[in-house]
Amino acid sequence: MFESIKQMFGMGPSADFASLVQNGAIIVDVRSAGEYASGHIRGSVNIPLDRLQNNLSKLNKQKTIITCCASGMRSASAKSILQAAGYTNVYNGGGWSGLQRQLN
Numbered sequence: 001m002f003e004s005i006k007q008m009f010g011m012g013p014s015a016d017f018a019s020l021v022q023n024g025a026i027i028v029d030v031r032s033a034g035e036y037a038s039g040h041i042r043g044s045v046n047i048p049l050d051r052l053q054n055n056l057s058k059l060n061k062q063k064t065i066i067t068c069c070a071s072g073m074r075s076a077s078a079k080s081i082l083q084a085a086g087y088t089n090v091y092n093g094g095g096w097s098g099l100q101r102q103l104n
Helices: 002-008 016-021 033-037 049-058 073-084 098-104
Strands: 028-029 065-069 089-096
Touching: 016 065, 016 089, 016 098, 049 073, 065 073, 065 098, 073 089, 089 098
Parallel strands: 028 065, 065 089
Antiparallel strands: none
C-alpha cells in the first residue's frame, strides 16, 4: 500500500534525471518567485504552482518535463496538473536541492 501512495505522489523509483536533462528535459520549478530567486537549478524555468494552469502554453507537450519545488509536494501536484492537461512524459524531481545534487 505504501508503494501505491508513493507512486500516486510521483515518488516511486527514481529516474535518471541527469540523463533526462542531457536528452533535453525541461526542469519546471514550481516554487514562488521569491523562493526561486533564493536559489535554483541553472536552466530551470520558474512557473509557480498557483500559475501553472494558466501558463501551460509555455511548455512543449513533446518534451520531457521534470517538476521540482522545495520538498516534493508541490512538484507532485504540478505533475498531476500537467498529466491531466495531456503531458505524458512528466517526472516529479522532488526538492530542487536534492535534484540538483543528482544532476551534478
